[in-house]
Amino acid sequence: xxxxxxxxxxxxxxxxxxxxxxxxxxxxxxxxxxxxxxxxxxxxxxxxxxxxxxxxxxxxxxxxxxxxxxxxxxxxxxxxxxxxxxxxxxxxxxxxxxxxxxxxxxxxxxxxxxxxxxxxxxxxxxxxxxxxxxxxxxxxxxxxxxxxxxxxxxxxxxxxxxxxxxxxxxxxxxxxxxxxxxxxxxxxxxxxxxxxxxxxxxxxxxxxxxxxxxxxxxxxxxxxxxxxxxxxxxxxxxxxxxxxxxxxxxxxxxxxxxxxxxxxxxxxxxxxxxxxxxxxxxxxxxxxxxxxxxxxxxxxxxxxxxxxxxxxxxxxxxxxxxxxxxxxxxxxxxxxxxxxxxxxxxxxxxxxxxxxxxxxxxxxxxxxxxxxxxxxxxxxxxxxxxxxxxxxxxxxxxxxxxxxxxxxxxxxxxxxxxxxxxxxxxxxxxxxxxxxxxxxxxxxxxxxxxxxxxxxxxxxxxxxxxxxxxxxxxxxxxxxxxxxxxxxxxxxxxxxxxxxxxxxxxxxxxxxxxxxxxxxxxxxxxxxxxxxxxxxxxxxxxxxxxxxxxxxxxxxxxxxxxxxxxxxxxxxxxxxxxxxxxxxxxxxxxxxxxxxxxxxxxxxxxxxxxxxxxxxxxxxxxxxxxxxxxxxxxxxxxxxxxxxxxxxxxxxxxxxxxxxxxxxxxxxxxxxxxxxxxxxxxxxxxxxxxxxxxxxxxxxxxxxxxxxxxxxxxxxxxxxxxxxxxxxxxxxxxxxxxxxxxxxxxxxxxxxxxxxxxxxxxxxxxxxxxxxxxxxxxxxxxxxxxxxxxxxxxxxxxxxxxxxxxxxxxxxxxxxxxxxxxxxxxxxxxxxxxxxxxxxxxxxxxxxxxxxxxxxxxx
Numbered sequence: 001x002x003x004x005x006x007x008x009x010x011x012x013x014x015x016x017x018x019x020x021x022x023x024x025x026x027x028x029x030x031x032x033x034x035x036x037x038x039x040x041x042x043x044x045x046x047x048x049x050x051x052x053x054x055x056x057x058x059x060x061x062x063x064x065x066x067x068x069x070x071x072x073x074x075x076x077x078x079x080x081x082x083x084x085x086x087x088x089x090x091x092x093x094x095x096x097x098x099x100x101x102x103x104x105x106x107x108x109x110x111x112x113x114x115x116x117x118x119x120x121x122x123x124x125x126x127x128x129x130x131x132x133x134x135x136x137x138x139x140x141x142x143x144x145x146x147x148x149x150x151x152x153x154x155x156x157x158x159x160x161x162x163x164x165x166x167x168x169x170x171x172x173x174x175x176x177x178x179x180x181x182x183x184x185x186x187x188x189x190x191x192x193x194x195x196x197x198x199x200x201x202x203x204x205x206x207x208x209x210x211x212x213x214x215x216x217x218x219x220x221x222x223x224x225x226x227x228x229x230x231x232x233x234x235x236x237x238x239x240x241x242x243x244x245x246x247x248x249x250x251x252x253x254x255x256x257x258x259x260x261x262x263x264x265x266x267x268x269x270x271x272x273x274x275x276x277x278x279x280x281x282x283x284x285x286x287x288x289x290x291x292x293x294x295x296x297x298x299x300x301x302x303x304x305x306x307x308x309x310x311x312x313x314x315x316x317x318x319x320x321x322x323x324x325x326x327x328x329x330x331x332x333x334x335x336x337x338x339x340x341x342x343x344x345x346x347x348x349x350x351x352x353x354x355x356x357x358x359x360x361x362x363x364x365x366x367x368x369x370x371x372x373x374x375x376x377x378x379x380x381x382x383x384x385x386x387x388x389x390x391x392x393x394x395x396x397x398x399x400x401x402x403x404x405x406x407x408x409x410x411x412x413x414x415x416x417x418x419x420x421x422x423x424x425x426x427x428x429x430x431x432x433x434x435x436x437x438x439x440x441x442x443x444x445x446x447x448x449x450x451x452x453x454x455x456x457x458x459x460x461x462x463x464x465x466x467x468x469x470x471x472x473x474x475x476x477x478x479x480x481x482x483x484x485x486x487x488x489x490x491x492x493x494x495x496x497x498x499x500x501x502x503x504x505x506x507x508x509x510x511x512x513x514x515x516x517x518x519x520x521x522x523x524x525x526x527x528x529x530x531x532x533x534x535x536x537x538x539x540x541x542x543x544x545x546x547x548x549x550x551x552x553x554x555x556x557x558x559x560x561x562x563x564x565x566x567x568x569x570x571x572x573x574x575x576x577x578x579x580x581x582x583x584x585x586x587x588x589x590x591x592x593x594x595x596x597x598x599x600x601x602x603x604x605x606x607x608x609x610x611x612x613x614x615x616x617x618x619x620x621x622x623x624x625x626x627x628x629x630x631x632x633x634x635x636x637x638x639x640x641x642x643x644x645x646x647x648x649x650x651x652x653x654x655x656x657x658x659x660x661x662x663x664x665x666x667x668x669x670x671x672x673x674x675x676x677x678x679x680x681x682x683x684x685x686x687x688x689x690x691x692x693x694x695x696x697x698x699x700x701x702x703x704x705x706x707x708x709x710x711x712x713x714x715x716x717x718x719x720x721x722x723x724x725x726x727x728x729x730x731x732x733x734x735x736x737x738x739x740x741x742x743x744x745x746x747x748x749x750x751x752x753x754x755x756x757x758x759x760x761x762x763x764x765x766x767x768x769x770x771x772x773x774x775x776x777x778x779x780x781x782x783x784x785x786x787x788x789x790x791x792x793x794x795x796x797x798x799x800x801x802x803x804x805x806x807x808x809x810x811x812x813x814x815x816x817x818x819x820x821x822x823x824x825x826x827x828x829x830x831x832x833x834x835x836x837x838x839x840x841x842x843x844x845x846x847x848x849x850x851x852x853x854x855x856x857x858x859x
Contacts, residue, residue: 040711042706044704044707061712065709073326075676078694079127080318083691084636087111112234118226118230122759124318125736131695131703132706144789154726160192161840161847163754164840166744166837167740168825173830175827176827177826180751189758192805203791212786213778213781216774216776220766317743321738327664329651387408390405391489391492394492394493394564395465396494396564398497402453403563403564405492405494406562407449407452413447418475418484419440420472420475421441422437422470422473426468426469426493428468437470439452466496494564503529505525505590506526507526512605519574520573523569526566527597528566537592538557539558539559552573561597590604591603644677647673651666709723721794740753793854796851797847
């Protein structure tokens with residue numbers, strides 16, 4: 001009987017399956033590395049998938065690919081935090097000031113915006129594509145493959161066509177965004193075209209099918225040349241000077257004299273996104289207009305305003321997009337429902353009106369025989385018809401007989417409304433002192449005043465002054481209660497007097513004490529010793545230690561007392577300047593009464609304005625809380641503790657504002673968050689340790705993504721070049737899409753939305769192809785053989801993208817200079833912005849379809 005070894009030698013079929021003693025055997029090498037699509041990856045598969053169906057493997061590889069896309073987005077978030085820490089370093093600049101021997105000291109960022117955007121920040125957003133290309137070349141024994149270069153070009157196409165289209169169309173109607181630094185944009189735009197034209201020259205002209213060392217060196221050196229020219233354009237070393245020198249604004253613009261008042265008027269509370277005392281004071285004064293907000297609420301709102309006023313990089317928006325996608329800590333303050341409503345409602349809420357109304361309600365509530373009415377009703381103007389009396393109280397002679405009381409309608413006047421008016425006993429009783437009333441008053445559309453007749457009974461007996469009340473109430477019928485509500489003077493006090501003189505007009509007291517935060521001081525003026533006929537009296541404010549326009553809004557006015565009315569109020573707005581100061585006072589004087597009235601004994605009163613809290617303590621507390629809120633929103637972490645805490649908690653621990661989707665995405669990405677929370681935080685060694693560790697983690701994860709994408713494409717019948725421009729390009733560019741859309745909506749200019757796309761596309765070529773090709777060319781030269789790069793699909797892909805790229809950039813520039821588009825790159829005319837977006841998306845579809853058809857031999 002032959003042995004198995006002899007059977008193997010005698011076996012004529014050297015294929016996958018062997019036969020011995022009528023039994024079939026599978027070669028061990030096939031089980032581990034010989035089955036379908038098992039040799040596509042560098043690291044994967046880890047275990048044998050020989051027994052798995054191709055359909056199941058394709059599904060699992062697709063899920064793994066999508067999951068790894070989330071993972072690389074999360075580690076890129078940490079990586080960009082390190083970049084933000086590195087590029088945020090500043091130097092001190094000393095400027096002369098008005099004070100001798102005390103120069104102004106400001107801090108200016110060391111990193112130029114153009115340099116930072118094209119180096120570290122471009123590397124941060126494009127690291128997966130660049131590292132994928134580098135790892136693919138190294139892992140393939142320094143030979144070229146299709147996935148890395150295809151991803152570079154595919155991502156560039158998606159970024160330029162799709163992301164730009166989204167930004168153009170996402171601008172709200174009636175708004176537009178222009179690129180502010182056009183010179184830098186033109187430099188990067190030209191280089192984005194030159195980069196791909198240079199690829200065509202390498203692949204098809206100078207050395208077809210081969211990349212030589214000098215070609216790779218030139219490709220790589222174009223990167224520092226791009227950075228240099230962009231920096232020169234930003235600094236305006238050549239060409240016509242900018243109308244606005246932005247570099248000088250950054251360094252010196254913060255300290256122009258008289259600028260604070262201008263900023264407050266324009267509601268720019270925090271200059272260049274910096275928290276200072278003056279800006280916080282101005283903001284607190286604005287917040288005072290919204291009753292019910294606590295100091296903690298105000299601190300959150302201040303942090304929100306502060307973040308809005310800061311200039312943000314594209315990296316900041318990308319980090320925010322990733323955290324929104326993964327349920328992480330947001331880069332913008334999360335306002336509670338109450339704060340959102342407060343911040344949207346820009347109208348001041350009403351203060352309590354006539355002080356006499358409060359007194360009437362107090363009398364009714366305290367009277368042992370009168371019903372309890374509770375608090376003064378709240379008025380909602382512009383929603384309903386408001387019905388109330390003209391005055392809160394009046395006085396009449398006992399022998400007056402019948403007299404009329406005015407009922408006033410305000411607010412909504414286009415509907416018919418009805419209310420009930422009835423009398424309520426006080427010290428005066430019905431049928432003995434007055435005739436009771438219980439009747440319905442109806443206001444037709446447009447009617448604003450009704451008179452009701454009240455009759456006093458004269459019993460010819462001496463008695464002290466007595467009072468009773470008129471009350472307005474809503475109808476019992478539900479339908480008749482619609483569209484109408486009671487005003488603040490729905491109770492009127494009627495005092496029965498024994499004389500018929502016009503009376504004396506005076507203040508109630510010689511002095512009043514009000515708090516600086518009261519809003520309006522209510523100063524009552526009373527009419528005594530008679531209330532017959534209509535009288536008037538003038539009033540004016542007199543400055544003392546309190547000055548009109550600075551501490552209060554003074555002036556002159558006229559009070560009108562109608563027949564039988566005995567009290568009116570003077571309202572003086574008090575200005576809360578939010579500065580610590582001593583008590584101040586002003587005076588109000590009555591003069592020139594008419595209608596037979598005379599001035600009483602107290603015709604002048606003093607109003608003292610007092611500070612109602614320790615301002616310095618309040619401001620210091622607000623500064624601390626605002627800084628704490630802003631610190632919680634910074635992109636990077638300073639310690640392991642804060643980094644791990646954010647990883648463990650949904651929405652970074654802000655449970656109150658976490659949405660359902662935040663919980664779902666936090667659950668799905670929890671594993672990645674825990675793993676990457678062990679990366680050294682950017683607060684260590686100035687961010688550089690985090691930079692290199694994160695870069696290594698991105699490289700490892702990118703290698704896995706490359707294996708997953710290649711194997712998945714193989715299993716479903718897609719070539720690597722097609723997989724690269726579709727699945728991989730979209731997966732790596734999706735966070736940039738959301739980031740650019742947010743930047744387009746929130747920023748004043750289009751630079752962070754689309755201005756950096758051309759720069760990133762250029763850097764992808766110079767680093768993503770220049771670096772690996774240079775390494776591979778040197779290694780292959782050492783091996784004494786050429787570095788071959790197949791030019792078929794790659795050159796076609798580069799060629800068609802270059803042509804469409806020129807058209808797309810040309811369209812953007814046309815939008816800037818043609819009025820039909822609104823003379824802006826983004827937004828503008830509603831119809832034309834959607835037409836532009838459709839054209840750009842069509843560019844991308846044409847690129848993907850043509851490149852795919854060529855890969856399968858249709859072109």
